Amino acid sequence: MEKYLEILNYTIYGAAILLLLIGLYGALTKKSLIKIVLGLSIMDSGVHLLMISIGYLKNGTAPIFSPGHENELAKMVDPVPQALVLTAIVIGFGVTAVALALVIRLYKHHNTLRIDEIKNLKW
Amino acid sequence: MIYLILTFILILLMIGAAVYAIWQKDLLYAVIASGIISLLLSIIFLILQAPDVALTEAAIGVALTTIIFIIAIRNTVRFEDEHDKKIKENKIIKPEEQ
Amino acid sequence: MVGTPVLFIVIPLLAAFIIPLTGMVWKNSVRIIPGLVLSYMLALSVSLMWHITETGTVVEVIAGWKPPIGINLVFSPFSGFLATLMIFLGLLVWAYSYKFKRNVDSEPALKYFILLMLLVTGSVGIVLTGDIFNMFVFIEIVGISGYGLTSFYTRRDSAEAAFKYLFMGSIASTFLLLAIMIIYSQLGTLNIAEIADKMPMMSNKLKVISLIFFILAIGIEAEIFPLNGWAPDVYTQAPGPIGAAFAGIVVKSAIYASVRLVYTMFDLSGALDLFIVIGLITFIVAETTALRQERLKRMLAYSSIGQMGLVMVAFGIGTKEGIFAALFLIFNHAIIKSLLFFSGSYLVYNKKNKFIKHVNGMGKYLPITSILFTIGAFAIIGLPPFAGFWSKLAILTAAADSKMLMLIAIILTVSILEAVYYLRVINRIYFFPKKKSTEAKKPTLNALIVMISLGIIIMVIGFYPDLITGIIDRAATDLMDKTGYIKDILTINN
């Protein structure tokens, strides 16, 4: 059992970091503005997964005192990262919405989404 | 044990969806793939004992973010390489050819 | 006492939620209320500055939980000094742009003031908060209001600049979250004082990694050299006064964050040398780039980045004199660069590309604005009767005290470059013939009052630097006192 948990250890962290890297790669190399925003949002997802998995405890329970289980303090997973991720998700949504609004306006202005054609300013 | 296998499958699917989302030229499919990432992510959050976050991710990541992306795509173009297509159809002329 | 630090955040947010309601009844309230709120904040911060000279640092807990558990706000001489400066500048920006775009359709113009007020609030929050995740939230508030303000003009390429800023800002927030999580996973706390207290428990490798992530994230906001690609475009494309707001408010809060991290949270000895190296590179690269600019606002933007590099260098010296010089420079840069942005945007008003050549001969048509621009330029170069002279002198003496002679040589050489490009503009203002097609725009009355009062402040500080050095000296002592900071927060009995 311990061995499997060790695998899980690597897979969850690995998945989170891979998501982060894939998102970052997309954001840095892709030419389409929407793809860039998509990459940023995938990157955010990766960080959120990373944060939640840091707070996880083996065989832990959710941090809720349900009736009859009020004394299981030690078994509860860490609630702090969950609260932080809650905040971060909502903030990330706000940023994504603003980004897409900017994309729509850029498209109206330049009639293209290609970042290599929108360069009135230096990139 | 069953959770371990489930998590492993979910993670594989999620990475696959992420790669697909970045690789796919059709932005609509890419956005749907990113919605799938959020969906799988919310299940993983549930397995990691974070029901609050799972609920939020399901509502925001799957529904709202995806729909806003789709609206943005509808207002712009659907394909990533829309430029090459336009050149092929001679709709726009490259600046140096002018 | 007018109130406690928490009102710095709560009152503007309350006003921001109320304004949409009052705006339906009385349109002009959207313009006026932010000004009232900013004046209230200024009164509050000045009275708190008086208060802390007698009682020492004010620490306020939120929701009644003592610091490691709850979030706390710290109004110390250092953070209070920066907060007061920022609020003062915010008020000036508000007054300058009060009549802004009156004839244009009013709706986006009205949103401008709410966004400006929240920009100031977010920056003050970054400075006052004692919790790293709370700092992240405030950085996001500053970021989003910044994106909104940058993309304010629909006709220019402002959306492009805003998108660039947003791209960098998103990557920054990701790295910030990573760094916060690494620290949380090791120490189990998010409170800056407790992190500083427990820092020896962290392994060296993780310390270095999290510091790098922090510097990467905050460096994007603080316009450190390789990460400042967004800044010139934002300064150029945003409305004129917003350039001043970025240079005077946002960047200062980012500098505060990085300084707080290095001086208080991390006990790494090499971090200060890193500051010097980064700062010097930023300083040299930005000033040489500014020399090659053809547009006025871009030139001012690069000059601003260069000055921030100089501030980093001064902080990196690490002695009390160094910190004193850095804070003095921050103060001077805030008022002088605001004056330059304010007057500069009138010199190139109504020009599409805002080229430097458009200022030709403006000395005759806009005499007061030109004189004020000249005062600002002389002050920032560091000519003797103006405020900028004392801060440059302070940096040079601090470097000399620490036996860093190379540093003095580099700073002096680069300052000559700085002088060259500013004098070039002044030369054009006074000694070049005016083109026929360019028409001058007279500044509005409130803008004129703001610019003249800034000019007077520069002159007064230039002649009587003692007016401000006492406050800066206390702020510098406060920053050096790490154990005092930890003790103030962790042993609060509320």
Add this chain to the structure above:
Amino acid sequence: MKKAIILISLTILGVYLIDIFTGIGFGTQHFASGVKDAYLIGSKETLKVSNVVTSIVVNFRGFDTLGEVTVLFLASMALGGILYKKRHDVGERSVLFPSTRIVMSGAKLLFPSIVLLGAYVFIHGHLSPGGGFQGGTIIATGFLLMLITYRNYSVSHNRLSYVESFAGILFIGLGLAGYFINNSFLANIFPAGKLNDLFSGGVIGIIYVAVGFKVAAELTGIIYTVLHEKD
């Protein structure tokens, strides 16, 4: 070339991150004494809130939530500025696809239950998983469903900003009540009650309801603004 450089640097970053996080370890307690236990005990003993995440989000770190609500407010405001149109331009909304009768009646049927679910989630935020954000977003998805199905379904912009402003004022007002009565912003001013009771946690439940209304109104407003962009 650029891609190769990016790939290499990303690989380096990835290796470093993997190294760090495997060093940190998974599924174990990483730190000896953190704020975690204080939160768990405080939530159970003092605040009498069963959902610890709720008590952190609303009370212990309630200031973050205030900032976060402001971020959403700012986002909707910035969005309005970015996609600004003169009043008379606001015409018909673009609909993603013409919906069939089945979708239309299905949406009509689902909408009340979605709103009800959202309300349930944020009223019981301190007892069960969920709360203001979750409930608010669920309600916003309900409005989203109506908006994309019906071409002529509209939400009054004024009404949205009434809800938004009043919810925000309620949040800050409750916080200020704590400030004036108990000398600390957001401090609890009502009796805490009993653990696992609907009326437990004092001010927390009420604040979370306010957050729920605010989030719902703001997200609906954001979607509404974006949907009004016609191609």
